[in-house]
Amino acid sequence: xxxxxxxxxxxxxxxxxxxxxxxxxxxxxxxxxxxxxxxxxxxxxxxxxxxxxxxxxxxxxxxxxxxxxxxxxxxxxxxxxxxxxxxxxxxxxxxxxxxxxxxxxxxxxxxxxxxxxxxxxxxxxxxxxxxxxxxxxxxxxxxxxxxxxxxxxxxxxxxxxxxxxxxxxxxxxxxxxxxxxxxxxxxxxxxxxxxxxxxxxxxxxxxxxxxxxxxxxxxxxxxxxxxxxxxxxxxxxxxxxxxxxxxxxxxxxxxxxxxxxxxxxxxxxxxxxxxxxxxxxxxxxxxxxxxxxxxxxxxxxxxxxxxxxxxxxxxxxxxxxxxxxxxxxxxxxxxxxxxxxxxxxxxxxxxxxxxxxxxxxxxxxxxxxxxxxxxxxxxxxxxxxxxxxxxxxxxxxxxxxxxxxxxxxxxxxxxxxxxxxxxxxxxxxxxxxxxxxxxxxxxxxxxxxxxxxxxxxxxxxxxxxxxxxxxxxxxxxxxxxxxxxxxxxxxxxxxxxxxxxxxxxxxx
Numbered sequence: 001x002x003x004x005x006x007x008x009x010x011x012x013x014x015x016x017x018x019x020x021x022x023x024x025x026x027x028x029x030x031x032x033x034x035x036x037x038x039x040x041x042x043x044x045x046x047x048x049x050x051x052x053x054x055x056x057x058x059x060x061x062x063x064x065x066x067x068x069x070x071x072x073x074x075x076x077x078x079x080x081x082x083x084x085x086x087x088x089x090x091x092x093x094x095x096x097x098x099x100x101x102x103x104x105x106x107x108x109x110x111x112x113x114x115x116x117x118x119x120x121x122x123x124x125x126x127x128x129x130x131x132x133x134x135x136x137x138x139x140x141x142x143x144x145x146x147x148x149x150x151x152x153x154x155x156x157x158x159x160x161x162x163x164x165x166x167x168x169x170x171x172x173x174x175x176x177x178x179x180x181x182x183x184x185x186x187x188x189x190x191x192x193x194x195x196x197x198x199x200x201x202x203x204x205x206x207x208x209x210x211x212x213x214x215x216x217x218x219x220x221x222x223x224x225x226x227x228x229x230x231x232x233x234x235x236x237x238x239x240x241x242x243x244x245x246x247x248x249x250x251x252x253x254x255x256x257x258x259x260x261x262x263x264x265x266x267x268x269x270x271x272x273x274x275x276x277x278x279x280x281x282x283x284x285x286x287x288x289x290x291x292x293x294x295x296x297x298x299x300x301x302x303x304x305x306x307x308x309x310x311x312x313x314x315x316x317x318x319x320x321x322x323x324x325x326x327x328x329x330x331x332x333x334x335x336x337x338x339x340x341x342x343x344x345x346x347x348x349x350x351x352x353x354x355x356x357x358x359x360x361x362x363x364x365x366x367x368x369x370x371x372x373x374x375x376x377x378x379x380x381x382x383x384x385x386x387x388x389x390x391x392x393x394x395x396x397x398x399x400x401x402x403x404x405x406x407x408x409x410x411x412x413x414x415x416x417x418x419x420x421x422x423x424x425x426x427x428x429x430x431x432x433x434x435x436x437x438x439x440x441x442x443x444x445x446x447x448x449x450x451x452x453x454x455x456x457x458x459x460x461x462x463x464x465x466x467x468x469x470x471x472x473x474x475x476x477x478x479x480x481x482x483x484x485x486x487x488x489x490x491x492x493x494x495x496x497x498x499x500x501x502x503x504x505x506x507x508x
Contacts, residue, residue, distance in 0.1 A: 039131050039137075039272045040266065041130065041272075042129065042178045042179050042265070043262075045129075048133075048181075050194050050195075050196055052192040053191035062190070063190050065191065068121075068186060069113065069123065070113040070193070071112060071123075071184045071186065071195050072112060072163070074111070074201055075108065076097075076203065077109065078098035078203075083107070084100060084106045085100075087104070088100045089210065092253040093258065097200075097203060099206065100171070100206070102175040102205050102206070102207065102214060102276075103170070103172070103208045103211035104171075105154075105168045105170040107166055107168050108167045108169065109166050110165045110167055110184055111163055112164075114163055118145075123184060123186045124142045125169060125183075126142050126182070127182055129178050129272060130272040138175070138176055138276075139272055141175075143167075143169050152172040153170060155169055173211055173213035174213075176205070177206055177207055178204070178275055179202055179203070179262060180203050180204070182198075207351055207352030207353050209227075209228055209352060210224065215277070215278050215279075215403050216401075216404075226493060227402065227492070230250070232247065232248065233247075233248050233490050236359040236395070236397075240361035240486040243497070247316065248345075249316060249317030250342065250346040250349060251317050251318050252318075254323075257346065257350055258350055259326065260325065264288050264296075264322075264347065265281070265285075265288075267295070267329075268287070268288045279407065279416075282353065282401055282416070283433065285418070285420070286344070286433055287429040287430065289340055289344050290340065292422040292430040293429055293430055294429065295331060296331060297321065297331060297343060299332065299333045299334055299335065300421065301334040301335070302336060306334050309332070311334065312334055312335055312338075318345070321343050322346065337398070340419075341398055341419075341421075344399045344418065353401050354402040356399065356490065357489065358397065358399065358487060359488050359489070360397075360457060360458055360484060360487050361394065361485050361486040361487070361488075362392055362482055362484060362485045363395060363457050363458070363483070364392050364393075364456055364457050364458075364460045365391045366453060366457070367391075368389060369452065369453070371456050372462075373390045373392060373456070373462045373483060374388070374390050374463050374465065375388055375462060376388045376473065377464055379466070379467075381466075387467065398417055399419065400415045400417055400418070400437065402414060403416060403434070408447055411438065412438050413436070415437040416434035416435060417432070418432065418433035419432035419433055424453060426449060426453075433449055433454070434449060435448075435450050436451065439451050440458065440505075441503065457484070458483065458484035458487065459483065459484055461479065461483075462479040462480075463475060463477075480508060487499070487501040487503075487504055
């Protein structure tokens with residue numbers, strides 16, 4: 001008997017299909033498998049236990065630790081006129097907390113309940129940042145007073161006078177930047193006794209352009225004074241042959257601005273462990289300072305209708321914008337390129353990354369990534385705005401920040417372009433940079449991040465096409481010296497203009 005193909009049975013159901021899911025779609029992450037949530041908030045934190053016993057409780061409970069060394073108080077040396085603030089160039093910060101820079105020693109005065117005996121007494125200064133601090137992630141760092149036992153953060157006893165010990169602490173030059181909690185821990189044979197969490201002992205650690213081992217080290221004092229410490233500046237606008245100046249108050253040392261800058265990184269859910277890398281911080285900030293896709297700091301508008309916010313021309317400084325965003329947790333309205341650049345400059349300088357605002361006159365926007373500015377003309381010689389996608393602005397403002405680039409070949413560190421104005425997406429978000437200025441000049445388009453787009457902004461050829469009725473196009477003119485006609489920034493130590501066009505391009 002021959003075998004026959006039997007069609008599969010079709011099972012029908014009278015029940016309706018399940019309803020489509022409601023509510024917002026689940027958040028997609030790219031973290032991979034992790035056992036605990038990734039720490040991404042500097043404001044969150046867990047208090048460390050006051051007592052940690054090494055031994056199990058006996059019939060009468062844990063043994064008392066009263067006979068061992070105890071801590072009476074900690075003097076942070078946080079007043080603006082004290083050496084910690086002056087020597088770390090943080091005396092201008094309007095804050096009630098200690099602010100220091102990494103890679104450089106600061107000193108604490110610890111008062112014990114009796115004279116300190118270096119041979120018998122053991123203690124450590126502990127620093128923690130973010131939730132669940134861990135030594136392996138450098139979010140928990142103990143600092144020891146003896147040279148025989150040291151961590152990545154160096155410690156030493158500067159002076160011991162009776163019950164007062166002056167302790168020197170040197171954070172690692174690649175330490176995480178942010179707000180730390182401080183504890184003093186005394187080690188006994190039975191366990192560790194710590195000070196209770198005291199918010200007044202919190203401290204901020206920033207980047208340090210004065211220390212050679214820091215990734216943001218800048219070796220010119222005049223440049224450091226301008227690009228880190230100067231609170232005011234000039235942003236250029238207008239046209240290359242009729243330049244206008246706009247005063248801007250960066251206000252990076254004003255009360256609350258430092259917390260607002262740290263909140264920007266928290267809002268971006270930037271992992272705490274990445275905040276010691278200036279390349280990653282600058283890239284995250286270039287996305288977070290606009291609101292196109294992440295509820296960032298500023299809403300851009302070029303419509304001329306500013307009824308529901310502040311006109312871009314009305315802003316004169318960054319502090320109101322950053323503080324307004326920090327308090328309201330909502331984007332501020334409205335901005336254009338110079339506002340984005342001014343606020344970005346404040347963010348970078350506040351954290352200790354040298355930065356300056358740059359204006360590019362006749363700045364191209366290469367929409368299709370072909371490194372040319374394509375202008376299509378109709379049969380009458382007028383610009384065909386329907387089919388022309390590329391554009392040229394009279395001027396455009398962005399930022400440069402100074403840092404090493406270990407991800408690039410040697411020689412491409414130094415000034416890096418970052419731009420918060422939302423123009424094109426980069427890795428899925430509206431952001432741009434950091435891109436090496438030297439790479440842009442030498443045409444190294446493949447170097448991260450976004451070097452090709454910035455190259456086109458300053459050095460693309462303007463190609464005019466004549467479009468026929470049948471859709472064919474013919475090149476009628478090429479202008480090689482129009483884009484990037486003049487690139488300016490403020491000169492350090494004065495209000496003069498500084499022409500930096502030669503840093504971006506060779507002579508035409």
